[in-house]
Amino acid sequence: xxxxxxxxxxxxxxxxxxxxxxxxxxxxxxxxxxxxxxxxxxxxxxxxxxxxxxxxxxxxxxxxxxxxxxxxxxxxxxxxxxxxxxxxxxxxxxxxxxxxxxxxxxxxxxxxxxxxxxxxxxxxxxxxxxxxxxxxxxxxxxxxxxxxxxxxxxxxxxxxxxxxxxxxxxxxxxxxxxxxxxxxxxxxxxxxxxxxxxxxxxxxxxxxxxxxxxxxxxxxxxxxxxxxxxxxxxxxxxxxxxxxxxxxxxxxxxxxxxxxxxxxxxxxxxxxxxxxxxxxxxxxxxxxxxxxxxxxxxxxxxxxxxxxxxxxxxxxxxxxxxxxxx
Amino acid sequence: xxxxxxxxxxxxxxxxxxxxxxxxxxxxxxxxxxxxxxxxxxxxxxxxxxxxxxxxxxxxxxxxxxxxxxxxxxxxxxxxxxxxxxxxxxxxxxxxxxxxxxxxxxxxxxxxxxxxxxxxxxxxxxxxxxxxxxxxxxxxxxxxxxxxxxxxxxxxxxxxxxxxxxxxxxxxxxxxxxxxxxxxxxxxxxxxxxxxxxxxxxxxxxxxxxxxxxxxxxxxxxxxxxxxxxxxxxxxxxxxxxxxxxxxxxxxxxxxxxxxxxxxxxxxxxxxxxxxxxxxxxxxxxxxxxxxx
Numbered sequence: 001x002x003x004x005x006x007x008x009x010x011x012x013x014x015x016x017x018x019x020x021x022x023x024x025x026x027x028x029x030x031x032x033x034x035x036x037x038x039x040x041x042x043x044x045x046x047x048x049x050x051x052x053x054x055x056x057x058x059x060x061x062x063x064x065x066x067x068x069x070x071x072x073x074x075x076x077x078x079x080x081x082x083x084x085x086x087x088x089x090x091x092x093x094x095x096x097x098x099x100x101x102x103x104x105x106x107x108x109x110x111x112x113x114x115x116x117x118x119x120x121x122x123x124x125x126x127x128x129x130x131x132x133x134x135x136x137x138x139x140x141x142x143x144x145x146x147x148x149x150x151x152x153x154x155x156x157x158x159x160x161x162x163x164x165x166x167x168x169x170x171x172x173x174x175x176x177x178x179x180x181x182x183x184x185x186x187x188x189x190x191x192x193x194x195x196x197x198x199x200x201x202x203x204x205x206x207x208x209x210x211x212x213x214x215x216x217x218x219x220x221x222x223x224x225x226x227x228x229x230x231x232x233x234x235x236x237x238x239x240x241x242x243x244x245x246x247x248x249x250x251x252x253x254x255x256x257x258x259x260x261x262x263x264x265x266x267x268x269x270x271x272x273x274x275x276x277x278x279x280x281x282x283x284x285x286x287x288x289x290x291x292x293x294x295x296x297x298x299x300x301x302x303x304x305x306x307x308x309x310x311x312x313x314x315x316x317x318x319x320x321x322x323x324x325x326x
Numbered sequence: 327x328x329x330x331x332x333x334x335x336x337x338x339x340x341x342x343x344x345x346x347x348x349x350x351x352x353x354x355x356x357x358x359x360x361x362x363x364x365x366x367x368x369x370x371x372x373x374x375x376x377x378x379x380x381x382x383x384x385x386x387x388x389x390x391x392x393x394x395x396x397x398x399x400x401x402x403x404x405x406x407x408x409x410x411x412x413x414x415x416x417x418x419x420x421x422x423x424x425x426x427x428x429x430x431x432x433x434x435x436x437x438x439x440x441x442x443x444x445x446x447x448x449x450x451x452x453x454x455x456x457x458x459x460x461x462x463x464x465x466x467x468x469x470x471x472x473x474x475x476x477x478x479x480x481x482x483x484x485x486x487x488x489x490x491x492x493x494x495x496x497x498x499x500x501x502x503x504x505x506x507x508x509x510x511x512x513x514x515x516x517x518x519x520x521x522x523x524x525x526x527x528x529x530x531x532x533x534x535x536x537x538x539x540x541x542x543x544x545x546x547x548x549x550x551x552x553x554x555x556x557x558x559x560x561x562x563x564x565x566x567x568x569x570x571x572x573x574x575x576x577x578x579x580x581x582x583x584x585x586x587x588x589x590x591x592x593x594x595x596x597x598x599x600x601x602x603x604x605x606x607x608x609x610x611x612x613x614x615x616x617x618x619x
Contacts, residue, residue: 129600136596
């Protein structure tokens with residue numbers, strides 16, 4: 001029997017042994033991939049991995065804490081440029097990545113302050129304004145953006161005799177794994193529950209002893225830390241930075257990923273990132289169709305499956321667990 | 327001194343367009359409590375309809391009204407086909423924002439598919455290069471026409487909202503939906519009408535902007551965001567606020583570009599948003615209770 005007796009048990013990441021085995025198989029398959037897959041697929045998967053980290057961060061903010069932000073491209077730009085400049089100063093990869101996250105996190109705190117007083121639509125506008133203001137500062141300041149020719153970020157040197165694609169793939173996969181575990185722990189800890197409480201009812205949360213100021217700011221800081229890391233990884237991936245990369249469309253793409261993947265779901269963030277990366281690559285012949293498809297996707301998700309791909313996934317799993325009964 | 331007046335005039339002309347777009351945003355927000363992120367794209371769509379008709383050698387007097395109707399139709403269709411069912415299902419604020427974003431993306435894709443992404447020149451009866459000299463100040467025909475369009479649009483909207491039965495119904499509906507329904511006002515049709523009027527205002531601004539700039543599928547994004555800033559500055563639920571906000575923003579932008587820094591001229595609007603929301607979230611003329619934490 002599969003009885004859940006304590007709250008702690010309910011929060012456990014994977015309760016059954018089969019789940020652990022399946023996860024192990026999935027991980028082994030991902031690790032084995034560089035030997036069989038075409039390098040272009042490794043590049044795509046690396047891109048998905050780095051997007052998934054950013055989407056997780058955004059999901060913490062929108063899905064868990066219920067604060068709408070359209071300014072992700074701003075944090076992304078801050079993270080990417082912080083990373084680029086640190087790398088150019090000769091700072092090692094992981095340290096530069098932490099720096100990128102920290103820079104974006106501080107910016108997140110600054111943006112978080114208005115969020116204390118602003119609700120819903122006002123917050124969406126304020127963050128949208130922030131994102132565009134950051135974009136324009138980078139576009140107009142040659143010191144920050146590296147001038148007309150852009151900022152070149154030194155490439156990662158592959159170790160252990162791997163090809164460049166395979167090495168980047170492994171590094172990004174490891175980081176995604178780390179962030180996934182971190183996020184799971186975060187959302188099932190006091191902090192995650194505080195976020196959910198604030199989302200569902202601010203007054204009730206406050207009465208229960210959740211410090212609104214602290215946790216709203218924390219939500220912004222953590223989410224923008226993730227986005228900063230995403231920006232850093234993106235900078236490393238592109239190895240050439242231009243402010244045009246971080247426009248409103250980029251914020252919207254992240255937003256679509258959160259909605260399609262599923263609000264308040266960690267695995268949903270990975271699904272969402274997969275969706276927004278794979279759809280444009282598969283439809284590369286029909287570029288004009290991509291925004292339309294994104295638009296239809298979020299309309300469909302909102303009307304038919306509010307939990308997004310993660311909800312679909314949950315239902316599929318339940319179906320197989322109960323099979324042949326329903 | 328002449329320079330100052332010249333810049334103020336330029337700013338007023340740009341600001342009147344911001345005001346028109348902002349009026350659309352405010353009209354929709356205060357009647358349906360939906361922030362319409364598709365407003366710019368609906369306006370773009372209408373402008374492209376006008377452009378297509380003008381390319382087919384229809385006179386401007388035909389193309390312009392058809393464009394207004396086309397933009398309004400899209401907005402009404404979206405309201406009835408998507409927003410009403412979603413609201414019946416109890417979509418929350420985030421959900422409704424997502425719906426308008428979805429519409430924006432769909433319209434964008436459709437416009438790029440139908441008309442391509444290359445910028446075009448918009449054929450317009452008023453010209454940018456024909457200017458009049460008033461004392462030491464130059465006024466171009468287009469900027470004068472733009473200012474007039476902003477003024478006439480605002481005035482017509484004022485008459486509609488304040489002096490007609492329909493306007494009274496609109497005000498009642500936005501004030502208290504349930505009470506308006508009880509009094510026999512067909513609220514859904516009134517709200518759809520508000521969406522249509524908002525879209526038409528957007529298309530007017532779009533047509534004038536397209537003739538000042540180049541026409542491409544994303545040309546409304548920047549003015550739309552600035553109109554958002556103007557709406558926030560004036561107060562998101564105040565129609566006079568939208569006009570004041572638009573004009574103030576236009577003039578402030580023009581003066582910033584002239585006297586402070588030309589590079590960060592466009593950033594001003596977003597700084598304005600953040601500062602206004604921090605200091606006075608309800609805007610200059612709006613009323614909304616403040617949240618304290």
